[in-house]
Amino acid sequence: xxxxxxxxxxxxxxxxxxxxxxxxxxxxxxxxxxxxxxxxxxxxxxxxxxxxxxxxxxxxxxxxxxxxxxxxxxxxxxxxxxxxxxxxxxxxxxxxxxxxxxxxxxxxxxxxxxxxxxxxxxxxxxxxxxxxxxxxxxxxxxxxxxxxxxxxxxxxxxxxxxxxxxxxxxxxxxxxxxxxxxxxxxxxxxxxxxxxxxxxxxxxxxxxxxxxxxxxxxxxxxxxxxxxxxxxxxxxxxxxxxxxxxxxxxxxxxxxxxxxxxxxxxxxxxxxxxxxxxxxxxxxxxxxxxxxxxx
Amino acid sequence: xxxxxxxxxxxxxxxxxxxxxxxxxxxxxxxxxxxxxxxxxxxxxxxxxxxxxxxxxxxxxxxxxxxxxxxxxxxxxxxxxxxxxxxxxxxxxxxxxxxxxxxxxxxxxxxxxxxxxxxxxxxxxxxxxxxxxxxxxxxxxxxxxxxxxxxxxxxxxxxxxxxxxxxxxxxxxxxxxxxxxxxxxxxxxxxxxxxxxxxxxxxxxxxxxxxxxxxxxxxxxxxxxxxxxxxxxxxxxxxxxxxxxxxxxxxxxxxxxxxxxxxxxxxxxxxxxxxxxxxxxxxxx
Ligand SMILES: Nc1nc2c(ncn2[C@@H]2O[C@H](COP(=O)(O)OP(=O)(O)OP(=O)(O)O)[C@@H](O)[C@H]2O)c(=O)[nH]1
Ligand SMILES: Nc1nc2c(ncn2[C@@H]2O[C@H](COP(=O)(O)OP(=O)(O)OP(=O)(O)O)[C@@H](O)[C@H]2O)c(=O)[nH]1
Ligand SMILES: [K+]
Ligand SMILES: [Mg+2]
Ligand SMILES: [Mg+2]
Numbered sequence: 001x002x003x004x005x006x007x008x009x010x011x012x013x014x015x016x017x018x019x020x021x022x023x024x025x026x027x028x029x030x031x032x033x034x035x036x037x038x039x040x041x042x043x044x045x046x047x048x049x050x051x052x053x054x055x056x057x058x059x060x061x062x063x064x065x066x067x068x069x070x071x072x073x074x075x076x077x078x079x080x081x082x083x084x085x086x087x088x089x090x091x092x093x094x095x096x097x098x099x100x101x102x103x104x105x106x107x108x109x110x111x112x113x114x115x116x117x118x119x120x121x122x123x124x125x126x127x128x129x130x131x132x133x134x135x136x137x138x139x140x141x142x143x144x145x146x147x148x149x150x151x152x153x154x155x156x157x158x159x160x161x162x163x164x165x166x167x168x169x170x171x172x173x174x175x176x177x178x179x180x181x182x183x184x185x186x187x188x189x190x191x192x193x194x195x196x197x198x199x200x201x202x203x204x205x206x207x208x209x210x211x212x213x214x215x216x217x218x219x220x221x222x223x224x225x226x227x228x229x230x231x232x233x234x235x236x237x238x239x240x241x242x243x244x245x246x247x248x249x250x251x252x253x254x255x256x257x258x259x260x261x262x263x264x265x266x267x268x269x270x271x272x273x274x275x276x277x278x279x280x281x282x283x284x285x286x287x288x289x290x291x292x293x294x295x
Numbered sequence: 296x297x298x299x300x301x302x303x304x305x306x307x308x309x310x311x312x313x314x315x316x317x318x319x320x321x322x323x324x325x326x327x328x329x330x331x332x333x334x335x336x337x338x339x340x341x342x343x344x345x346x347x348x349x350x351x352x353x354x355x356x357x358x359x360x361x362x363x364x365x366x367x368x369x370x371x372x373x374x375x376x377x378x379x380x381x382x383x384x385x386x387x388x389x390x391x392x393x394x395x396x397x398x399x400x401x402x403x404x405x406x407x408x409x410x411x412x413x414x415x416x417x418x419x420x421x422x423x424x425x426x427x428x429x430x431x432x433x434x435x436x437x438x439x440x441x442x443x444x445x446x447x448x449x450x451x452x453x454x455x456x457x458x459x460x461x462x463x464x465x466x467x468x469x470x471x472x473x474x475x476x477x478x479x480x481x482x483x484x485x486x487x488x489x490x491x492x493x494x495x496x497x498x499x500x501x502x503x504x505x506x507x508x509x510x511x512x513x514x515x516x517x518x519x520x521x522x523x524x525x526x527x528x529x530x531x532x533x534x535x536x537x538x539x540x541x542x543x544x545x546x547x548x549x550x551x552x553x554x555x556x557x558x559x560x561x562x563x564x565x566x567x568x569x570x571x572x573x574x575x576x577x578x579x580x
Contacts, residue, residue: 036320042507045314108530108558109386109503113417138558140394140425141418148417193533220386224317224507226535247385250470252509275385275416 024060030070031056034078041253041292044228047262055081075293082289086258091267094241096213099131099177099185103210105203105238106218107230108191111246113142115218115272116188117149118280123184124155131182133173134159135166135206136190146188153277156182166190166202167209174210187212194233204237215240216269219256221248227256228263235264242269245283249273257288306331309349316538316575317507322545326352350572356545357568367565368399371496376408376459378451378487378494382480382517383501385468388529388555390419392501393463394426395555395563401430405460410450411436412443412483413467423465430560433457443467443479444486451490464495471516480520498523499552504530504537514543523547529555532562536575 031052038048058077093102102119104112113136120130132150134157136142143159150157158173170187177185189206192199207215217240219227234240245257248271257268268283306327313323329352334340340348370377379396381389390413397407409427411434413419420436427434435450447464454462466483469476487494500523502510517523526544528537531554540551551566 039314039320040508042317042509045311107505107533109388111386139422140429141422144418144421145416152417193530195533220503220505222384222503222506222509224505224535224539225315226317226505226533229534230505247470249472250384250509251472251512252507255507 027056027059030074031059034074037293038255038258041255041294042222042224042227042259043255043292044225044259044263047228047259051081051085051258051262075295079286079289079293079295082258082292083286085285086261086268086288087285091242091269093216093269094213095128095184097211099174099182100214101174101210101212102184102186103207103212103215103238104186104188104218105215105234105240106191106244107193107220110191110218110220111244111272112191112218113145113149113188114275115216115244115246115270115280116146116186117153117155118272118277119270120150120155120186121153121277122280123186124153128184129182130155130184130186131173131177131180132157133170133185133187135170135173135187137164137166137169138190142188142190149277156180158185167205170206170210194230200233200237207238214242216242216244217266218244218246219260221245221254221256221271222250222252223256228259231260231264235266240266242267244268244270244272246272249279253292253294254288255292258292305345312576313538316536318538318575319508319511319542322356322542325545326356329355346576350569353541353572353575354568356541357551368396368403370400370405370461374493374496376451376454376462376491377496378454378491379461379463379497379499380447380466380484380487380495380521381463381499381501382466382521382523383468384470384503384513385416387468387501387503387506388527389413389468389501390422390426390465391558392499392527392529392553392555392563393423393465394430395560396553397426397432397461397463398430398560399563400461401432406458407432407461407463408450408454408457408459409434410447410454410462410464412446412450413465414439414441414443414446415467419465419467444483447483448486448490451487451494455490462494471513471520477516477520480517484521497525499525499527500549501527501529502537502540502543504528504555505533505535506539508539510539511543511546514547514549518547518549523549525550525552527551527553527555528566531574532556537571538575 035048035052106112120132123130134143134146147157158176160169163169217234271281273279383389400407411420411423424434435453437446498521500517554564556562
């Protein structure tokens with residue numbers, strides 16, 4: 001794919017042979033190819049436009065009489081640009097308060113419950129005392145699912161199967177955590193669509209009541225153009241601290257990562273790479289950039 | 296699309312709408328080329344004609360794939376029991392779609408039996424059983440961490456013994472890149488044929504409506520493993536448009552049968568091409 005893209009770019013550049021410099025005219029068709037590659041990778045249409053405009057700026061006037069082919073040079077500029085956009089200093093999750101609360105939010109089926117289990121295990125391996133809380137009171141067997149995962153990783157799961165008020169459950173969970181000296185409480189919540197007013201209100205109330213030190217937005221890396229709408233809407237209600245990108249063990253190009261970063265400017269803190277409880281990793285912007293470009 | 300001649304601006308605007316609905320660059324260009332061809336032929340076109348032509352051209356891509364709108368939750372009368380195997384990547388809505396689908400068949404007076412062949416994901420069997428209780432259909436299970444093929448075998452056999460009209464097999468979500476898990480699906484399918492030689496009569500691939508271009512690869516790989524015969528697109532109650540399915544339908548000639556529009560029992564609809572195309576041009580919000 002990498003070869004594929006730089007080959008296409010080289011072809012787009014063929015007219016420029018002997019000109020030695022990238023100019024407005026000869027860069028136009030090349031930039032179009034890059035834009036197409038980004039959209040094929042599910043980068044949002046508008047974001048792809050903005051990013052390729054920036055790339056064009058950077059490319060203009062660059063010397064192509066180097067060892068790189070013009071196509072390779074453009075790919076390198078693009079790769080650096082994407083890495084920069086998704087990078088910045090890598091941020092850890094904040095663990096503040098006693099107990100510190102980590103609130104997990106996102107669309108249906110994005111991987112919240114699975115990630116909750118993984119994060120609990122990850123923190124436990126760092127020697128911290130962690131508790132999980134089941135606040136999805138809607139999905140059939142959501143509580144059982146979290147309980148099974150909790151058991152797998154050896155972390156207690158607080159639940160009230162009869163209680164139909166997520167905020168009350170969460171508050172009771174914190175009391176339980178205090179009594180039992182847990183330092184961190186991870187709160188799993190139901191999946192919800194950004195257009196579901198009632199459900200968005202519930203998650204906003206959860207945040208208000210819990211004052212979490214970290215609110216994480218969990219996104220399926222296979223998400224297409226809608227990623228920006230959803231991320232924006234969740235961010236407006238929750239002002240979340242970071243993003244978790246799931247299901248990266250597949251072959252999706254994962255353009256949503258770039259779109260979300262660009263639109264809400266929040267760091268991607270973790271990636272999820274499988275169904276098993278140890279399939280959690282830090283986020284590496286350079287790897288993601290290469291992936292988006294199909295390299 | 297709000298202009299009276301088809302100039303570049305109109306086409307750019309169209310491109311933006313289609314690409315923003317996950318139609319994908321290639322299919323978008325295909326649609327635009329078709330429109331340009333019509334424009335060249337019919338010379339001048341007004342806004343209303345353009346709207347109509349656009350809808351027609353998209354519909355043609357989907358009807359070329361035999362995507363004739365299916366009759367309301369009917370199964371062929373000469374296939375009893377009618378066996379449906381439900382497949383797809385993780386978290387797309389397979390189990391929920393099965394719950395909703397069972398309710399629709401039940402409403403038509405059909406006897407439904409479910410098979411809990413997702414024995415892997417935490418509490419997957421419980422989830423299907425709760426759906427079974429909710430809609431009043433039996434669930435055949437061997438519990439968690441058992442052989443999914445054996446469960447599928449049991450469910451088809453039980454369904455036959457109980458004189459069921461429809462048997463639906465839930466399977467674990469799996470990414471199409473996992474070779475062993477895809478081979479497992481092929482095996483599940485084969486084992487059912489020991490009971491009913493032409494089963495499953497339908498292999499329903501569930502796609503998440505918010506998925507982008509990866510859905511094309513999903514369709515390709517699941518078709519390789521199980522010969523997918525129908526698609527369901529879920530989560531169209533949000534702002535995602537599910538446009539990727541146009542290219543899939545065109546490339547693989549697989550009809551879209553159902554759409555999911557919510558988490559409740561009644562939130563499943565038979566796919567309607569016209570409504571689907573219309574929804575692409577509806578503004579969000
Ligand atoms: N392959 C893979 N599967 C994953 C990953 N993360 C989660 N899953 C699977 O995706 C499916 C959905 O995960 P859940 O954790 O139930 O998602 P959720 O967001 O809690 O779903 P709801 O509570 O219904 O909104 C399950 O089959 C998980 O096993 C991942 O990183 N890779
Ligand atoms: N809004 C909305 N949510 C849906 C729809 N269909 C399913 N869901 C939700 O999506 C989540 C995942 O659904 P499941 O049925 O568990 O998905 P699955 O494909 O069986 O998941 P795995 O078995 O883990 O691979 C649940 O929270 C469902 O309630 C739909 O049409 N609209
Ligand atoms: K929609
Ligand atoms: Mg969950
Ligand atoms: Mg399932």
